[in-house]
Amino acid sequence: KQEVTQIPAALSVPEGENLVLNCSFTDSAIYNLQWFRQDPGKGLTSLLLIQSSQREQTSGRLNASLDKSSGRSTLYIAASQPGDSATYLCAIPQWGNKLVFGAGTILRVKS
Amino acid sequence: DVKVTQSSRYLVKRTGEKVFLECVQDMDHENMFWYRQDPGLGLRLIYFSYDVKMKEKGDIPEGYSVSREKKERFSLILESASTNQTSMYLCASSLERVNTEAFFGQGTRLTVV
Numbered sequence: 359k360q361e362v363t364q365i366p367a368a369l370s371v372p373e374g375e376n377l378v379l380n381c382s383f384t385d386s387a388i389y390n391l392q393w394f395r396q397d398p399g400k401g402l403t404s405l406l407l408i409q410s411s412q413r414e415q416t417s418g419r420l421n422a423s424l425d426k427s428s429g430r431s432t433l434y435i436a437a438s439q440p441g442d443s444a445t446y447l448c449a450i451p452q453w454g455n456k457l458v459f460g461a462g463t464i465l466r467v468k469s
Numbered sequence: 470d471v472k473v474t475q476s477s478r479y480l481v482k483r484t485g486e487k488v489f490l491e492c493v494q495d496m497d498h499e500n501m502f503w504y505r506q507d508p509g510l511g512l513r514l515i516y517f518s519y520d521v522k523m524k525e526k527g528d529i530p531e532g533y534s535v536s537r538e539k540k541e542r543f544s545l546i547l548e549s550a551s552t553n554q555t556s557m558y559l560c561a562s563s564l565e566r567v568n569t570e571a572f573f574g575q576g577t578r579l580t581v582v
Contacts, residue, residue: 389568402573455563459512
């Protein structure tokens, strides 16, 4: 059974820093990996989907990497801003696109 | 842009009431899902559907049922609400059964008193 772990559980950084969020998974036979953002009390916003055949995927200041052999993905956020403060979740689909989620990383960017 | 819309942001219901949570997506997606999210437990799948009138149990279906009479609409039903069903409920949709991006609604915060 796929298990997804996110480290750290929480992170606080000053504005302008580059930062890395980590996601690890136990079963390397994946279709893809998806990163989401969740603001307090709200739904999930899809940030990036990285296919199993890809090594990286970029959107603006966000860059996601995937290393299937080691069971790891990272989300790199460049030049962080207070508006980036949120919970970041990674998720891996089982067959049928049923998502298995990590517990999330709570990010706070201080101005 | 894909839009997944949940009918309510906040609901307060009494124990024993029958509760309907509605979800509509506008991108002709085949798959629709209901998750609940609780502190310390994360997101857990309640039910999902691959097609109209089809439904499959997820990891925690007890106390819930679903209805999918039209492709764009997926309803979650709490037959007799209980306080342990107080939670954030999240609807999602995706185009196909494998390897497609999932999109979520804004969430419904349900409180059962």
